[in-house]
Amino acid sequence: MADMLGNALSALTSYQRALATTSHNIANADTEGYSRQRVDFATRVPQQMGDLSIGSGVTLSDVRRVYDEFAGQQLRSASGAFSQLDNYYQLASQLDNTLSDSELGLSAALSDFYDSVQNLANDPASLSARQLLLSEAESLSGRFSQFASQLDTLDTDINNRIQASVNDINDLAGQVAKINSSIAEAQGKFGSVPGDLLDQRDQALLKLNELVNISTVEQDDGSVNVFIGNGQSLVLGEKSNSLHTVRSAFEADRLEVSTSTSETGIISDVINGGSLGASLSFRDGLLSDTRNELGRIASAVASSLNDQNAAGLDLYGQRGSAIFAQPAPTAIAATTNDGDATIAASLNDVSALDGRNIAMRFDGTNWQFNDAGTGQSLSNWTGSGTAADPFVIDGVSISLSGSVVAGDRFLVKPTESASANLTVVMSDPAQLAAAAATRSGASSANTGSASISETLVVDPNHPNLTDAVSISFLDASTYSINGAGSYSYAPGEAITINGNTVTITGTPAASDVFSITENTGASGDNRNMLAMADVESLGILSGGSASVKDAVSGLVGDIAVATRSAELNRDAQQNLLTQAQATVESISGVNLDEEASNLLKFQQAYQAAAQAASVANQLFQSLIGAIS
Structure with missing residues (x-):
């Protein structure tokens, strides 16, 4: 019993x-x-x-x-990847919507401006057409400024996301450390761990991995150590290590992730995965590239239109003045520098701009130049960095003054701020140079069948551009210029003099004379304005191989492709996440x-x-x- x-x-x-x-x-x-x-x-x-x-x-x-450990790891991996792709897609979509709008986007803004240029070319003496062009120039400047402002807003949003992610990571790391303590205590007292504690820790690790890619190592007492980046410890047993956000040494409004409260612990460049990794990679990749390329386009627009206007004559009979203020590069000395050197930069060659930022460091003896985005070493620089012999790299001249000591760093951004700084400086529409600066002519006494083309200004900055030039044929196959020299004549071959290019075709006779003179009193001439209308399609970027139109199409297209790719990858990852969740649910649900x-x-x-x-x-x- x-x-x-x-x-x-x-x-x-x-x-x-x-x-x-x-x-x-x-x-x-x-x-x-x-x-x-x-x-x-x-x-x-x-x-x-x-x-x-x-x-x-x-x-x-x-x-x-x-519980199945493998299924849990698969869920954690899929969840972190989806969080990364979803956050990246959200940010890329905002960027895409900013620049690709059919009515308010970059292409539409440039199209409206060049339409007004063509309108003035059709009626070069019209003051209303001139005023419309200046108004469209103001609108174009405003659109570039608005684009820059929207990118700044996106940058602020990313800063907020980074700060929120770091706060959440610290909270979750603290939770994991506390749960580790309870698990180790239970393991020591009872030899087993309550399943509820393990679930709580797994859930915290899952949420942590959605914020940043983590790796874990289980200890003998049942606790887990958590690492991020290149092995930086986030949780060690019962202790959690906090992450911090610090201001960049070059930009006060740029947040970096650090393991300490100073710049020495910055780990932004090694953080990957999760929503934090997406925010950092988007900011340092697509957003930075877009800002630089947008600035490169703005610099090219200002430079090309100013140069072309200088190649003509305005209604006052004067050479055309600048329409836009030429945006200057941004040059910054690190706040951590020990030396007192200041840095200045200016554009040297717009066609050599490639849209990358340049990091400079002095090691005590030599200078090192690197691509600020990729860290790649750059060797395509010349000069010593003085005002008389500046560094020249990627179309930018850089000079320093003051003392530089070993370890001092500088950052040059050739085009990043150009979009925000593109402003119209011309206020008088009569200063628009619709007429060409020079014209050609043939003497009425010529007896040959040769004819001369209109002048084409190829160097508006030539000091003798509008000086009178006389091309006199000594015979049918040779000519002199201003009574000097003897040059072989080939029909249709370009003749370049004082920044002007002409071609003579046909058969000249001895003593035939052709001239190049200043184009005075030509208010109805529209040759320079026609040339300005063509500027959008001229190869003025990438060493002469790309036009402004090409650059705009490339920028908008690259953003669209990146956004679409992010969307497709996110949707594919969503399916993988759903499958992983279903697997875990079928086992543990x-x-x-x-x-x-x-x-x-x-x-x-x-x-x-x-x-x-x-x-x-x-x-x-x-x-x-x-x-x-």
């Missing part, structure tokens, strides 16, 4: 705990990250009675969570039908054990009654 009662009581205890576990599963059916728990039963050590072994009941050997079945099974077993205990009690009472 004692054996029977002991067996029944062990069953009552075990099934009561099984019922409690089942009810716990039911209660947490909708708890995020909860893994269902299962009870394992085992027989007690039997009692030996002579040659017989009599069972002594049941015991609850384990209450364990149903609570099935209410199954739990209801277990509840009924354990309830019946509990009731049967209670009945067995009641029978044992009755038998015991009967025995006591018989003895007494």
